Amino acid sequence: MDKFTQILQASLGNIQPDPEKKYGIERLKALGATNFEGTKDPADAKVLMNQVEKCFGVMRCPENIKLSLATFLLQKQAEDWWKLLKNRRGDQEEVCWEEFRKAFFERFYPRSFRDMKQDKFLQLMQGNMTVAEYKLKYTTLSKYALNIIVDEKERCRSFESGLR
Structure with a gap:
């Protein structure tokens, strides 16, 4: 039995975690992130962004993945805003996380x-x-x-x- 346990532990040690699951939308949602449709109460936008950023911290999410995960959560009015923003930028360089975050707050959590x-x-x-x-x-x-x-x-x- 001891030999079997050693073999099992050794084989489990060789399994590499699937990066799609480690940084996937399923994990983000399992940690509590929810869809965002836009809102009449700007405080909701702040709550969403706080939750998303907490999830990113727990996931140790790389900067280059944050944007695609966060924008996947956008629905209805919020998704329309994001598509319009991207369309206005045209073929310029890709939007980074901080730019998105700033634009999101300007739109949904205004000064x-x-x-x-x-x-x-x-x-x-x-x-x-x-x-x-x-x-x-x-x-x-x-x-x-x-x-x-x-x-x-x-x-x-x-x-x-x-x-x-």
Whole structure:
């Protein structure tokens, strides 16, 4: 039995993982990435991109594969946007991941939306909310003001200034 186990382990050691499966759409989706059709809520685009990038990290996905995997997830309106963007570029050099990411955010997670959320954060007051409700709203909106509340001391000061 011991000899059989050694032979089995040796043969398993010679099996090379299939790169199609290692970096395939099935693995990406198994890790939690979902299709994206476009949305009325720009926060959904940010959630999608965060999830895709987390999946890429777990997969240790090479830069040259990220674009094809991410664009495969685009459906309906989002896919139409991507096709139009590629068509406008014509036969220019291939789009890299960072260019795609930037264009995706410009279209689906615009600066105007982030600025509006940052303004809501800056104007946030407890008002009629309980402290727990205020804390939840504060935490939710604070991601839009990371450049303002750069350290724990500033976060605490900002939080306290909004309390009744």
